Amino acid sequence: MTSAPETPAHWASTRAFSRAVLLSGLFTLLGVALGRVDMVMLAAPFAIGAALGLRRLPSVTPTVRVAAGDENVVEGDVVDVALTVTNPDVVSYDLVVVRTAMSPWLELEHGDRPFALAAPGGRQADVELPGEALHWGRQEIGPAVASVTVCGGLIDLRPSISPARGVRVYPATQPFGAVEAMPAAAGLVGNHRSRRPGDGGELEGVRRFAAGDRLRRIDWRVSLRTRDLYVAATSSDRDAEVLLLLDVLGDVGPSGGIRGRPSAVDTTVRAAAAIAEHYLKSGDRVALFEYGRSGRRLRPAGGRRQYVVVREWLLDVQAGSTLQQSYDGALSNQRLSPNALVIVLTPLVDPRSAGMLATLARSGRHVIAVDTLPPDAAPPVRGPWTPTATELWRLERENVLSRLQEHGVPVVAWAGAGSLDLVLRGVSRLASAPRGR
Template identity: 35%
Template sequence: MSSVPGAAAAATEELAPVRASWRPTPAHTRATLAGLGLVAVAVMWRRPELLVFGTPLLAVALWGLLTRPEADPVVVAGARHLTLREGQATRWVAEVGPAPGVEDVGLALMPTPFTEYEPAVREVAVSAGAGEEPLELAVACRSTRWGRRVLGPAVLAVSGPFGAYRWAPDVVTTPPVTTVPLPDHFDARVPVPRPDGLVGQNRSHHPGDGGEFADIRPFRFGDRLRRVHWPVSVRTGELHVTATHADQDSEVILLVDAMHDIGLSQGTGGRSTSLDNAVRAAGAIAEHYLRTGDRVGLHVLGARELPAVGSAAGKNHLRRVLDTLARTRSADGTFADEKRLRAQLRHRVPSGALVVVLTPAISSDVLSHALALSRRGISVVTVDTLPPEIARPDVDPVLLGTVIPQAAESPDAAGLAWRVRLLERAHEMRRAREAGVPIVPWAGPGTLDLVLRDLGRRSRAPRVVSR
């Protein structure tokens, strides 16, 4: 894999064996029938010129029959890696063990969306030499978008002498390859407003054992001697100790709105949809807070057969979060999806958690849920994931077709409908901001700093909440 740019660093998967049997090729069948027919006609009708044409065909067919391979070759095939990150590459490999009668091996891979190939034609072929080394055919596959996709299927063929017999399975399929999102670079320099855990790196508002200085106070029963501040104790004649703020962890709950996928996705380095922005932003936020020792939970709103990920910490939990994001699929917009969304919005949220809602703000139910959480006294931040090129009245007709499927039939009516929806969206977002729910566009590093700072000040101020 070192020769493949952007190769994955995951462990290499075991290739699966492929079963088939030797069968005569159509060319061998045609040569046999044509040779026999021409020779028979030449003998019966005394036509020597037909004998000249039929004898070579019959000789080649007879030679191919006599040299027919007896043993089946040992063939294993599949993708080298089943887990990638966006932009990483793997290889679809077929290994053919040495066997008598094997002359040529060919491999052709069917196209897969959001995948780049090397060679671009997705076809490779090799000829067997005189050595005993196994033959290997490989097509490099680079995944350009998160998700679960099957590479292929592939068509594999092994031919014998003169191309008379071919060993070829129908199609070769492999398990789906999971491409986890490549998180955007994100770094929050402001801590979570109200940490409520027992361990972590966030400064608590309460004194306790920690690493951040709080005050120097007189010694009390139970204080440890290593906390004694000797310069002040000597100067005042009484023992004084150093007080610190407690270190606590916080809980971050990510709500990813998958009810709509708006825009045109071109993979890494190109245009992105609203769901692309939400998934990559969620991965970046989860990676940042899990590395700082906090707990992160994930709820994908509107997704089918995708259970919620409970709040936990650690590197293994980051893998679970990214795998869940990779399996995210947008809803179909049916009544069942809306019913499922209402059930998912009844999830439990602890009072001290930070809730980050990633939504294009097209579904009013998601914004209403964020507003309801804020009224309960929970710290809520809404990240607007709608692509900027779509959140404008004069949207490109091609992009408008991804939002309204009937845009090609009546572009004027579709454009008017989208402008009206943008006005309603702006009104709903303004009401949410006035109610205390901050809404910020995703901008990578520092996106949440100013918002978290304001939420921290607000959390320390007295307020009335609804229970």
């Protein structure tokens, strides 16, 4: 690590220096005016003390640096923060007062108070600030400010300021698993059973031997019993494509961090991280789309690298939208396989959310809506709401959920592991049913 360039010192006198100059000058003038030697002797200690204190002035300013033990942490993990003040001069500092700003979602031990240090010449002083990360996102520590006093408290150096240090706090993921088959598989290889015959591990039955069948597929027990060659028929194993659509048109409920109750956006981001982790570990391809202010998208891909990209992508999710914003074009430009599974994480409080789900359902895609609304949430508007008005709002929302289910969009509340098993079973059954032309 390269050292910071040295900055020439800029100093200012303190009140102690002003008092020393004032008292020594006052006693000297009085002694000369009144002809009293004792008054001059009283001024001597102040003058001599100030002269001895100023004989060695620092030539460069100190440097302050903010360091974090691990930039990539998860909600609830320990964050090790250190403030380092380096004295590049040979002159020792009498007192160093260092203080730093920090994100409210980083709970550091005594992090909001100033610390007093001593920094001898050519050495550094450290302040350890262990703490805990309480909320996902890009949190900042700093800037840090170090104020230095030298020359026995007579001189203050110009404060040194360090830039802020970013800490990436990834969302905590609950254990999630979907043991049900995907509605439709799209790729050539993977872990999901396909309805297309081929080499795989899922046995569908036996059939007569045909040209091109491999000898290792011969079922000898059935062949010996029927006096004819039969082979085991299997279905091919294929991967799937999953689109996680995050509805962040608005947030509902206050966010309490990892220790408190989650808001709708908190549940959305944490559920998206858990679902993406599950399907990427299964060898599937995962894409993300932010149905909100920015309309960001992440193209489908698989593997470990995609998991790292997904976690980084989720750090920048922000709730909000404009009144005239339209997402029809953005959704239509999202290049997805026609067999892709679309999982919409939504609190279903904005009318545009229900319209978006209906549009996806009419396009013939396999759509699942995951309800991320907190159980005790109130209407996302300003001003007091009576209990009767809140109950009417909830009834209206239940009507929206019922209409979506009537149009073939299953809605399930997010509950961690196994949340989507029942819904995936129903969607898979509908996908495998014969369709008329």
